Amino acid sequence: MVWRLFLYNGGEVRIPFLFAELLLPAMNSSDHDPFQLLGEAIQENPRLATMLTQLWRQLGTAQDLSQLFDGICQALAKSFPGAAAQLLCQQSTGDWKRMASAGKTSAISSSQSQQWMQADITSGDPAAFSLPLENEPHRLLVLEGVPGLPARSLQAIAQVTRFAVKRFIENQNKSDRSQRLKAMLTMVQRWHQTDDLISLLNEMAESSTEFFGAERASIFLWDKPKHQLIGRPALGVEDGKLVVPDDKGVVGAVVQTGEPRRVDDMLGHEVNRDIDKQLEFHTRSLLAVPLLDRKGKVFGAFELINKLDGNFTTKDEQGLMEVAVHAAAVLESSQQIAGLMECRDRIAQAQASEIQLIGESPAMIELRKNIDRIAATKLPVLVLGENGSGKEVVSRLIHYQSDRRSQPLVAVNCAALPDTLLESELFGHEKGAFTGAHETKAGKFELASGGTLFLDEIGDMSLPGQAKLLRVLENHVVTRLGGQTDIEIDVRVIAATNQDLPKLVKEKKFRQDLFYRLDVVSVNLPPLRDRGNDILILAQQFLEQFSRKAHREIPMLSADAKDCLLAHPWPGNIRELRNTMERIAFLCDREVITSEVLPLETSTGPQVHQVSAQLDLAAATDRFQADFISYHLGRTGGNMAQAAKNMGVHRSNLHRKMKQLGLLDEKE
Numbered sequence: 001m002v003w004r005l006f007l008y009n010g011g012e013v014r015i016p017f018l019f020a021e022l023l024l025p026a027m028n029s030s031d032h033d034p035f036q037l038l039g040e041a042i043q044e045n046p047r048l049a050t051m052l053t054q055l056w057r058q059l060g061t062a063q064d065l066s067q068l069f070d071g072i073c074q075a076l077a078k079s080f081p082g083a084a085a086q087l088l089c090q091q092s093t094g095d096w097k098r099m100a101s102a103g104k105t106s107a108i109s110s111s112q113s114q115q116w117m118q119a120d121i122t123s124g125d126p127a128a129f130s131l132p133l134e135n136e137p138h139r140l141l142v143l144e145g146v147p148g149l150p151a152r153s154l155q156a157i158a159q160v161t162r163f164a165v166k167r168f169i170e171n172q173n174k175s176d177r178s179q180r181l182k183a184m185l186t187m188v189q190r191w192h193q194t195d196d197l198i199s200l201l202n203e204m205a206e207s208s209t210e211f212f213g214a215e216r217a218s219i220f221l222w223d224k225p226k227h228q229l230i231g232r233p234a235l236g237v238e239d240g241k242l243v244v245p246d247d248k249g250v251v252g253a254v255v256q257t258g259e260p261r262r263v264d265d266m267l268g269h270e271v272n273r274d275i276d277k278q279l280e281f282h283t284r285s286l287l288a289v290p291l292l293d294r295k296g297k298v299f300g301a302f303e304l305i306n307k308l309d310g311n312f313t314t315k316d317e318q319g320l321m322e323v324a325v326h327a328a329a330v331l332e333s334s335q336q337i338a339g340l341m342e343c344r345d346r347i348a349q350a351q352a353s354e355i356q357l358i359g360e361s362p363a364m365i366e367l368r369k370n371i372d373r374i375a376a377t378k379l380p381v382l383v384l385g386e387n388g389s390g391k392e393v394v395s396r397l398i399h400y401q402s403d404r405r406s407q408p409l410v411a412v413n414c415a416a417l418p419d420t421l422l423e424s425e426l427f428g429h430e431k432g433a434f435t436g437a438h439e440t441k442a443g444k445f446e447l448a449s450g451g452t453l454f455l456d457e458i459g460d461m462s463l464p465g466q467a468k469l470l471r472v473l474e475n476h477v478v479t480r481l482g483g484q485t486d487i488e489i490d491v492r493v494i495a496a497t498n499q500d501l502p503k504l505v506k507e508k509k510f511r512q513d514l515f516y517r518l519d520v521v522s523v524n525l526p527p528l529r530d531r532g533n534d535i536l537i538l539a540q541q542f543l544e545q546f547s548r549k550a551h552r553e554i555p556m557l558s559a560d561a562k563d564c565l566l567a568h569p570w571p572g573n574i575r576e577l578r579n580t581m582e583r584i585a586f587l588c589d590r591e592v593i594t595s596e597v598l599p600l601e602t603s604t605g606p607q608v609h610q611v612s613a614q615l616d617l618a619a620a621t622d623r624f625q626a627d628f629i630s631y632h633l634g635r636t637g638g639n640m641a642q643a644a645k646n647m648g649v650h651r652s653n654l655h656r657k658m659k660q661l662g663l664l665d666e667k668e
């Protein structure tokens with residue numbers, strides 16, 4: 001069926017839209033033909049068209065229901081000469097009260113209003129019709145001073161007015177809801193930006209208190225194995241945490257049933273008053289909803305206490321249910337993060353506890369104090385000391401005692417990499433930056449983000465590498481090789497060397513500006529020979545440690561062995577002492593270790609076998625090199641990097657040489 005409606009009334013071409021807007025939605029639901037009724041009514045009484053136009057305007061301009069009712073009364077009174085209109089509203093006591101009026105209206109008794117209400121539409125003078133609206137109190141519109149108003153006109157007015165009011169309330173609810181959703185979104189966005197669990201719980205409670213107009217809010221997390229609910233924040237409780245049994249009170253009921261609970265003034269007896277006592281607070285009204293995880297299991301409850309104006313409503317309950325869905329999602333991921341953090345902290349603690357800095361000499365006591373002080377800062381550190389004197393141990397301690405301990409500690413040996421590789425290793429490279437750069441790779445600086453980068457053998461770094469390092473230390477940005485963009489980084493640099501840096505600076509092999517940058521905080525490790533009795537303490541510790549590993553009784557060190565250890569110059573420092581004790585523990589089965597069996601190198605150092613003079617020079621050289629390398633590998637337990645270091649060659653050169661001499665398989 002095609003509807004065509006053309007109306008013309010003093011230039012008001014918007015009338016057909018009004019009809020369409022007001023009545024088309026009603027057409028499907030009604031057997032009655034609305035256009036027929038309106039058409040006939042307007043034909044009978046053309047003023048109706050003006051009235052409808054004015055009603056239409058009210059729909060667009062009224063800010064709230066009371067303005068709309070004012071407008072409706074005005075529209076009715078203006079449309080008929082001498083007319084007056086009033087709107088009556090039934091109170092919770094049963095009485096009727098005038099809420100809006102226009103024109104000269106008369107007083108109407110409650111019993112009369114009640115009669116009109118029951119009759120629905122009453123023609124005559126006064127004429128009246130009811131406005132029955134869902135979830136709203138009863139309302140009545142009374143029109144006076146229009147004695148000849150035909151019943152059909154009154155019916156049309158009632159029908160259009162009812163529809164207009166219904167539409168207005170629906171629109172208002174929609175806009176209320178969209179505003180609420182907007183506010184909720186802003187609130188939830190803030191939660192997402194808070195990453196530590198306690199601050200998150202506080203933020204949730206604070207913002208939802210404001211959002212729902214309540215006095216307080218708490219989030220309870222369910223510790224099922226302990227049958228406890230842990231509520232936060234709990235004002236007035238030490239450390240802001242409230243622990244209650246999980247089978248008591250309203251929150252207990254919510255987690256046990258998974259259903260929301262609303263308690264108002266009247267039903268206050270359900271409230272767990274023990275909690276009130278603990279919090280020195282009086283709960284009047286309460287609303288609590290469950291917090292469900294992704295699998296739909298209850299893991300806590302979200303509770304609002306004391307609605308500021310009256311009791312919590314169904315709308316509040318629905319709202320809190322929605323808020324709880326978001327809260328649960330944020331909490332769940334934050335708990336996972338908190339779990340991961342805790343796990344990371346535990347790993348960091350375990351790693352920290354494994355680091356041993358043994359020694360009771362004044363130098364070591366002072367060193368420990370220094371480490372404590374340095375760890376508390378963010379400054380770069382320069383650790384100086386001979387080979388094997390414990391530079392790496394100290395650097396690790398600084399990291400694990402700092403508040404970066406849960407973040408990565410990345411170590412790079414600057415001497416172990418050729419210049420070209422070192423730069424890409426430290427600063428990373430973009431795909432195609434150089435031949436062989438098949439993929440984009442993050443550098444060690446990026447990998448150490450938030451933590452510490454340990455640059456061992458810094459004295460071996462190339463001058464271009466030093467320039468880049470200086471830039472990173474000054475600007476806190478790195479640029480990958482072949483890259484254009486600066487990447488911001490927050491990394492603490494600890495550099496170490498056994499070289500004489502001021503001498504390298506003089507020789508122009510080390511940048512002076514970088515030296516000053518690194519030397520802000522420096523730690524000098526004394527050689528082992530200057531640590532007095534620490535030699536014996538360390539020897540004893542290592543001996544015990546390796547004897548346990550070797551599953552043997554701990555041997556005793558004789559007096560002359562101790563003297564010998566104290567007199568030895570320890571060129572290889574603690575590493576040498578450690579290796580010596582390791583050899584004893586594994587290779588010497590005596591119960592008492594005397595000086596004769598101590599495998600100590602003399603001051604001239606151990607000898608490598610003499611080479612036969614019958615060989616030609618090339619063969620003799622090869623033989624010597626093979627013996628020399630084998631000796632060093634044996635001393636370092638096969639550690640090629642260390643052996644190369646001790647021989648003063650690069651690891652890759654050692655590898656190549658060993659292949660050449662047939663000490664390695666071709667494949668290796």
Ligand SMILES: Nc1ncnc2c1ncn2[C@@H]1O[C@H](COP(=O)(O)OP(=O)(O)OP(=O)(O)O)[C@@H](O)[C@H]1O
Nearest residue numbers: 356357358386387388389390391392393498574575
């Ligand atoms: N004070 C100490 N207490 C216990 N062990 C230590 C101590 N100092 C060093 N060590 C041990 O000695 C060995 C060498 O230490 P570390 O690697 O820290 O020395 P380094 O100065 O960094 O050596 P290099 O100069 O060769 O890099 C390690 O096995 C380390 O655990």
